[in-house]
Amino acid sequence: MPDPLTPVLTKHWLGPESWTLRHYTELGGYTALRTALDTAPEDLVALVKDAGLRGRGGAGFPTGMKWSFIPQAKPGEEPTGPAAKPKYLVINADEGEPGTCKDTPLMMADPHSLIEGCIITAYAIRAHFCAIYVRGEIVHCIRRLHAAVREAYEAGHLGKDIHGSGFDLDIVVHAGAGAYICGEETALLDSLEGRRGQPRLKPPFPATAGLYAAPTVVNNVETIATVPSIVTGGKDWFRTMGREKSPGPKIYSLSGHVERPGQYEAPLGTTLRQLLELAGGMKDGIPLKFWTPGGSSTPLLTDEHLDVPLDFEGATEAGSMLGTTALMIFNETVSVPWAVMKWTEFYEHESCGKCTPCREGCYWLAGILRRMVDGEGTEADIDTLLDVCDNVLGRSFCALGDGAVSPITSGIRYFRQEFVDLCGAQQRHPEVDRIVELSGASA
């Protein structure tokens, strides 16, 4: 049996002062950059496309395809429209999804893998400016990034005419101000431009009108940090890991009731059962009750789903999503309505307020859940919860609203009786009782 772990991104994390340029270089860092600078940009795009790299931020959009959407000047022609504008690369390092903790340790332990990825990506999409938008709360990490960028400049990896290639690139590390919504790429761009972070109307999409209305690639930290390994290892090597449609290694972040929580880098498609074995099993042997495959915005799963292959297709087939592969693992001591309430309070707090369904829906849902957890709910509240979720899902401006209702609908789907039990002998609320029609409620 092959080793279930495939450390690529995490390979150097435990080395002494792994975050320094010296350490990174000693272990072969920045060789991919030299290879890349000797390659035509469009060949790099094709390489990443062929390798099958998919975005690690949650949605799994094919990375090479995203890069190829950037309008480029045709050879021998004067560029017009978006192609005539500067291109930008923006790294989404605003890791805020509950349970998610992969990008922060990556940037702490190995910031140069991200920076090298940024340079290669910027070269591939012909960008000369890259911004790394980092979650504002992770101050230590921001300092590491600043130091790493400075080291990269000093080593000639950044700046003008990088290693004599004629390619220029500047990287700016920008700290966010603490809003979950700024992990949404268009809200991130607005925030980066100095505006209030709220999602933008699409179209136009960032590929044609992103940062400062110029063509922009927005990619997740893990995605870009993976790029140097593809350049070095090649697409075939990359495809030895994972599955046909979801190749490559992935950092699975296990948290909660497991013996050894932490980051486990394994091929896409690894199951929770395998990951639990790696992590020493459930803590104190108390059985698993429910878990999230990729943060709280992905519908929760149960012990029935231990063998679901955790890649983009597998998680979707199981009725959830791969998300950020933040596996929050809960044992039998945890009340599902309570956990759902806490998650919903997070979304209530983080809803940006732009659109009605998310802003008002999260407020309402959190209120109902608090009341239910306080023992003052009624069975009708469960129907109301589901119907309000139905009125938020797919009606909100961005995906925040969709994510917000995931824990509730999935929690009720698998653990309805726990919600009913909270109501005890409670009478239906007299006002709620008068509402007879509950169209659209489903579970």
Next chain:
Amino acid sequence: MTAASERAPERTSGEQDDLPPVPGGHVRLTIDDRIVDAPKGELIIRTCERLGIVVPRFCDHPLLDPAGACRQCLVEVEMNGRAMPKPQASCTMTVADGMVVKTQMTSAVADKAQQGVMELLLINHPLDCPVCDKGGECPLQNQAMSSGRAESRFVEEKRTFAKPLPISDEVLLDRERCVLCQRCTRFSRQIAGDQFIELLERGAHQQIGTEETAFGEGEDFQSYYSGNTIQICPVGALTSASYRFRSRPFDLVSTPGIGEHDASGAAVRRDWRRGAVQRVLAGDDPDVNEEWIDDKTRFAFRYSQAADRIARPLVRGDDGELVEASWTDALERAAGLLVTARDGTGRRSSQGSTPIGELDPANGRPTGTEEEPGEPKRGVGVLPGGRLTLEDAYAWSKFARVALATDDVDMRARASSAEELDFLAAHVVGQGPEHVSFAALEAAPAVLCVALEPEEESPIVLLRLRKAARTGTAVWHLGQWSTPAVVKTGGHLVRALPGAEPVALDALPDELDAALDLPDAVVLVGERAAEVPGLYDAVGALANRTGARVAWVPRRAGERGALDAGLVPGLLPGGAAVADGDARAALASSWGVPELPATPGRDLTGILRAAADGELAGLVVGGVEVDDLPDPALARAALREADVVVSLEQRRSEVTEYADVVLPVAPVIHKAGTFRNWEGRDRRFATTIDPSGGSAGRVGGTAVITLPDCRVLDTLAVEMDVDLFTQTVEVAGAEFARVSEALAPMRAAANAPFAPSTRANSPLAEETGEPTLRLATWRQLLDGGRLLVDEPELAGTARPPKVRLSAATAARLGLVEDATVGLEGPRGTLHLPVELADLPDDVVWAPARVPQPDGGVVTLAALGLTHGGPVGIAGGRHAHEGSPA
């Protein structure tokens, strides 16, 4: 709706066989089983509107960029035969060929989505409709009925906020009612360019706020256009401090009208009850003001009910006091006095008349003392003011020429010049919107504003210039500093020394010169051009040189109409020259009089000087504010010295204090009429409130019945044995139209194309060793004008008067920002705080008119200060100590 889409096949989707081809630039789609052709790029919600399908919405507004924030307008959409997985916001999605749209009419999914959003909008909305100003005209109320469920399932606690929260003196915010549609913030950002309000906080705590509400100090909602946000707020979140709790929408009578505060002729709607206007709203006229008005037009209407309103004629008694008199007595008295004055049969000029502060250069003694004793005073000068309707202006014009047999008539109650008259006769009289219009500003490749600060002097023009600038027009300003208007329209400023504007026009930046050469380029010139000798000539020369079209934008609502009606010396109604004998003869024959005065008359200053000097025996004065005149002291002397002063006024004023007879005239809401706007577009309006029309029109139970100027003058003329035939607005208007058309071929411009006169540009004050400070000045929109009385909330939104100068000049003078300095003129000093701005060095800008805490005003003119002239700066004292000498 385009012509093509009007022909849109109105079929059901079952019968697609013999459809006409899709017109160019259009797409064909199906909405609720009906096939429709729509122009490419149209939003689904608009196409639905054209089909009569009302999709509920809050954030959508046809004049604002789409937001997609409220999610109320969700519909189901199929593309290429595949249903989109989520309902789509019809206010953000554009139509596409082959698209199938199902609204709430045909889709259960869309209907439930809309009901769901409505329920969510209402969970935190207070149930205070019974005390909400919006109740009864509230889109949320209405759409809750059409698209919501009758009962809420929400039993949690509603989110509450302290309310109301003033975001300016005029606008109050109720954050509980706000549905966060962002119409107000988008209006302010996109249309007005005023970024004073913004979203704050997030989630359910998200709210509209200002720097002041966010941080406890800072800027509030300092926009001249703030009232529009109240009007477009789809709930009762933004309310007007002056209208709050005044009435219910269903108790109001709504009458369309025309804005009376500036020369744009904005469409407005006046809502009134019990004889009093309660509020003014923007009307919808895409050709003129679109759906916007400025706050002055919106909030300044209580002047017609001011305590000093004149209800009955006043006649000065033997004791020197004005007492109420019957119309019969007052008219008889006025007529008698005017006939005497006209014919010079009154008392002889008094010897040694009061000096008026001006010295005769010949002998160093006050003028007016060297007249031949016994020379009879003769003639009456006519100063109608610049706020008349076209019909009233025509009556004044005819009254002057027929009843008073004089051409001494000038409606320009402001700085004016003979050069201006030449310019107006050549470029402005008789022009209509086909020459330059609001739409032409949008279409122009470039617009240059000369002596015009549009936001302060014609705020609707600023909105259109901003819209133009946002869509590619290069908007340039010839001025002294980057005013808000300059910034809002793209920041193109040609910085000229005040008084040296003509020189600057002769040597414009190449970029601008080239832009003005393009077809359809426009030059807008303001009335202030008269303050700079040579500037009107330079504008005319620029127009001749570049081919740019010129339009004149005066400040007051009536000036353009009055110009066409001949209320200036030397021009007859219709624009023919007084000196043109044929025109005179034609008009005389049309009027049925033997002859008309043949000599071009005196202008404003000439009339005032002649009256002060004892040459003119009488003055007939309309809505003229002495402080607005270039030389208030001269005006006071003229009013004092004239034997006869007849005043036609709405309210007691400084002029009525000098008047022998005061004849009350109707404010704009009590009469019908026409304002001819700066485009030359006739903006007709009907009577808003007819005080004689039953109890609804009475004020406080007592009918204050006043008549339009044309009727008063007609009756007065009858007492002078002259018939004006202007007894009604309709008759006066019809006769003016007839006369104007008849005289059009004899229009001065037609006969004598404008040639820049040979007048030399007046040299700037001689440079001496010491750098001389030079004044730049114009009026601010809200500066304590007569029509702003009794509007404390509006006054609270006025821009604080400040002295502006460059950092270098401030440093040279040892001044710092916010320091109070004295602005020194020959006749007094005014104290104002300093603000640094990008003026040329050694230039000082200050507002031309500064309201004082005691209710009075100080004008720079009264201090003897003029635009382009020298000014002194003294530091050290506190504000408001200064007053004119």
